[in-house]
Amino acid sequence: MTDLDPVPVPVSVGRPPSSAEEAASWAEEVPPVPLDVVAVGSPLVDVLAHAADADLAAVELVKGSMALVDLDRAASIYGGMAPATEVSGGSAANTAAGVAALGGRAGFVGLFADDEMGEVFRHDITAAGVILGRTTPAPSAEGLGTGRCLVLVTPDGERTMATYLGAASTLGPDQLDVDLVGRGQIVYLEGYLWDLGPAKAALRVAVEVAHGSDALVALTVSDPFCVERHRKEFLELLQEDVDVLFANEEEIISLFGSSSFDAALGALEETGLLAAVTRGAAGSVVLTAAGTVEIPAQPVDKVVDTTGAGDLYAAGFLYGLTNGLGPEESGRLGGLCAAEVISHLGARPQVDLRELAREAGIL
Amino acid sequence: MTDLDPVPVPVSVGRPPSSAEEAASWAEEVPPVPLDVVAVGSPLVDVLAHAADADLAAVELVKGSMALVDLDRAASIYGGMAPATEVSGGSAANTAAGVAALGGRAGFVGLFADDEMGEVFRHDITAAGVILGRTTPAPSAEGLGTGRCLVLVTPDGERTMATYLGAASTLGPDQLDVDLVGRGQIVYLEGYLWDLGPAKAALRVAVEVAHGSDALVALTVSDPFCVERHRKEFLELLQEDVDVLFANEEEIISLFGSSSFDAALGALEETGLLAAVTRGAAGSVVLTAAGTVEIPAQPVDKVVDTTGAGDLYAAGFLYGLTNGLGPEESGRLGGLCAAEVISHLGARPQVDLRELAREAGIL
Numbered sequence: 001m002t003d004l005d006p007v008p009v010p011v012s013v014g015r016p017p018s019s020a021e022e023a024a025s026w027a028e029e030v031p032p033v034p035l036d037v038v039a040v041g042s043p044l045v046d047v048l049a050h051a052a053d054a055d056l057a058a059v060e061l062v063k064g065s066m067a068l069v070d071l072d073r074a075a076s077i078y079g080g081m082a083p084a085t086e087v088s089g090g091s092a093a094n095t096a097a098g099v100a101a102l103g104g105r106a107g108f109v110g111l112f113a114d115d116e117m118g119e120v121f122r123h124d125i126t127a128a129g130v131i132l133g134r135t136t137p138a139p140s141a142e143g144l145g146t147g148r149c150l151v152l153v154t155p156d157g158e159r160t161m162a163t164y165l166g167a168a169s170t171l172g173p174d175q176l177d178v179d180l181v182g183r184g185q186i187v188y189l190e191g192y193l194w195d196l197g198p199a200k201a202a203l204r205v206a207v208e209v210a211h212g213s214d215a216l217v218a219l220t221v222s223d224p225f226c227v228e229r230h231r232k233e234f235l236e237l238l239q240e241d242v243d244v245l246f247a248n249e250e251e252i253i254s255l256f257g258s259s260s261f262d263a264a265l266g267a268l269e270e271t272g273l274l275a276a277v278t279r280g281a282a283g284s285v286v287l288t289a290a291g292t293v294e295i296p297a298q299p300v301d302k303v304v305d306t307t308g309a310g311d312l313y314a315a316g317f318l319y320g321l322t323n324g325l326g327p328e329e330s331g332r333l334g335g336l337c338a339a340e341v342i343s344h345l346g347a348r349p350q351v352d353l354r355e356l357a358r359e360a361g362i363l
Numbered sequence: 364m365t366d367l368d369p370v371p372v373p374v375s376v377g378r379p380p381s382s383a384e385e386a387a388s389w390a391e392e393v394p395p396v397p398l399d400v401v402a403v404g405s406p407l408v409d410v411l412a413h414a415a416d417a418d419l420a421a422v423e424l425v426k427g428s429m430a431l432v433d434l435d436r437a438a439s440i441y442g443g444m445a446p447a448t449e450v451s452g453g454s455a456a457n458t459a460a461g462v463a464a465l466g467g468r469a470g471f472v473g474l475f476a477d478d479e480m481g482e483v484f485r486h487d488i489t490a491a492g493v494i495l496g497r498t499t500p501a502p503s504a505e506g507l508g509t510g511r512c513l514v515l516v517t518p519d520g521e522r523t524m525a526t527y528l529g530a531a532s533t534l535g536p537d538q539l540d541v542d543l544v545g546r547g548q549i550v551y552l553e554g555y556l557w558d559l560g561p562a563k564a565a566l567r568v569a570v571e572v573a574h575g576s577d578a579l580v581a582l583t584v585s586d587p588f589c590v591e592r593h594r595k596e597f598l599e600l601l602q603e604d605v606d607v608l609f610a611n612e613e614e615i616i617s618l619f620g621s622s623s624f625d626a627a628l629g630a631l632e633e634t635g636l637l638a639a640v641t642r643g644a645a646g647s648v649v650l651t652a653a654g655t656v657e658i659p660a661q662p663v664d665k666v667v668d669t670t671g672a673g674d675l676y677a678a679g680f681l682y683g684l685t686n687g688l689g690p691e692e693s694g695r696l697g698g699l700c701a702a703e704v705i706s707h708l709g710a711r712p713q714v715d716l717r718e719l720a721r722e723a724g725i726l
Contacts, residue, residue, distance in 0.1 A: 145479075
């Protein structure tokens with residue numbers, strides 16, 4: 001706490017916590033320091049292994065998608081996987097880690113179990129400088145382990161995921177850490193949470209808390225299949241509750257039932273939302289009240305693993321928005337962060353993103 | 364089992380198991396298929412994170428060494444580590460995985476607990492095609508978890524390790540899977556095991572089993588500090604029990620109390636052992652009855668993490684010896700395998716080593 005102001009510092013000049021201890025002390029401060037971004041989602045440990053396209057077919061997974069699986073199916077898929085690497089993941093948690101890696105103040109709310117993988121998740125997110133909310137699962141979580149995401153990475157760098165949510169699936173309104181949510185300038189919600197009954201009510205509370213404190217609500221629709229499952233609810237959310245939308249090309253086409261990307265962009269423009277649409281190697285498109293800007297992708301030598309690309313794009317974009325960058329610069333920063341994370345295995349940054357952004361002249 | 368001979372095939376033309384299921388079925392065959400290498404050591408899950416030199420000093424670890432730590436100290440070091448990656452490790456287990464990755468038949472004997480990290484270790488070693496021996500720990504292992512090795516990787520790629528052995532520390536003669544040990548053409552022992560009282564008696568049994576079945580005994584002295592702790596015992600072993608020795612430059616200088624590398628090589632020559640001495644970027648030296656051969660190092664673009672370099676050198680060398688290569692070619696294969704493993708984080712191969720060796724014209 002030596003060089004930390006005793007009163008909340010303006011977030012735009014906030015520096016990142018320099019250690020897990022400092023992050024924890026910030027979390028306990030009175031009055032609490034506001035945070036750039038508080039992300040709500042499912043904490044997962046990613047189990048990554050290389051796989052051939054034929055391996056996906058053998059376990060009936062659709063390439064590029066995320067399937068929710070029960071414990072038995074997870075064990076069966078894992079049994080057939082190559083030697084793996086375990087790294088903390090979870091879509092919204094990756095975004096929070098990215099915001100912190102850029103020097104932002106980030107919080108994360110989500111549930112995991114008191115087991116070895118939970119210990120791994122807790123260590124990694126706090127070591128990244130993210131303030132972790134209350135993690136007590138619902139009583140119904142008894143016997144459920146920390147969630148895992150089996151990630152099969154094919155030679156083209158594409159990832160196909162099978163997620164066992166475990167304790168994360170018990171997030172309900174009573175488990176939501178509203179104090180931490182209330183500290184976010186932006187509250188970021190993971191679309192995957194709409195797959196969970198109790199979580200929907202928790203997200204409703206998070207939206208109310210955010211708007212009650214004049215914070216913005218950001219949503220990622222997460223996955224084309226997730227959009228298919230929840231199209232109606234997502235469209236309703238866009239009308240009333242969401243201020244910033246993240247989606248990729250395929251997802252907005254599906255969301256608006258459009259026949260082309262241009263038609264989908266047109267439909268998205270009509271919502272009047274601030275939106276960032278990622279297009280893989282084609283970069284991204286940022287939509288603002290002032291118009292639409294195309295942002296070229298950051299070149300990458302070799303795409304090793306696309307896991308986390310969208311999550312880290314969102315991290316850069318949200319950090320930019322809460323730290324004085326305009327939407328276009330924020331989009332460029334998002335692209336830079338996404339490029340870093342797809343150049344290695346795992347969905348959390350492996351270099352100093354702040355330094356990277358400085359070298360690129362963005363920060 | 365579709366394309367597997369019903370009788371043991373000559374090991375020199377043995378193909379690797381094509382799946383974990385096949386590896387398991389081989390393990391149960393009657394009569395058992397002989398194996399190229401059976402490795403005995405401590406199964407560990409490596410917890411790898413980047414660190415600065417100052418971080419090592421802060422936790423009182425000596426750069427480049429391996430320190431045994433208790434659970435409290437492990438928790439304290441882990442608490443200060445950056446976000447980490449979990450990958451299966453353990454010196455002898457890495458060697459077994461390397462032999463399998465080259466297409467050899469490998470077994471591994473060592474103890475871990477019935478917990479989440481144990482599940483990770485079991486999955487990864489069997490998915491690598493290694494036949495796992497009986498893993499029932501001694502009753503005294505009650506409450507001990509699967510062993511972990513905290514690996515702090517500094518910017519120069521050097522690794523500094525703190526190992527909590529947990530269940531691995533209870534390996535005694537009663538726990539040793541002598542049936543699996545008896546199937547090895549070469550039984551490979553990890554010097555680190557001499558740190559454990561009960562393990563010494565188990566290794567004595569392993570040596571007897573090996574020599575009783577005309578197998579060779581190979582030893583790695585593991586670590587310069589390990590040599591200091593067990594110099595006398597290692598020198599006695601070389602006289603009677605060991606046929607193949609692995610060490611690095613610093614280790615043989617310490618082992619023979621020599622004033623220079625050349626003097627140490629001279630002392631090693633006098634033992635008459637087959638020996639491979641690794642020298643990092645300077646390559647390796649292979650000593651045989653016919654003389655001494657220097658083998659240049661395989662070029663590496665960037666040394667990311669030296670964890671496993673010695674283990675994978677041993678894998679290549681042992682695969683070569685048991686599959687018709689001469690000592691010099693075996694040393695070249697060892698160098699190739701070591702170069703692969705230091706070019707990424709983690710101590711297990713990430714590419715098809717057999718393919719790599721073919722491209723290099725060794726296999």
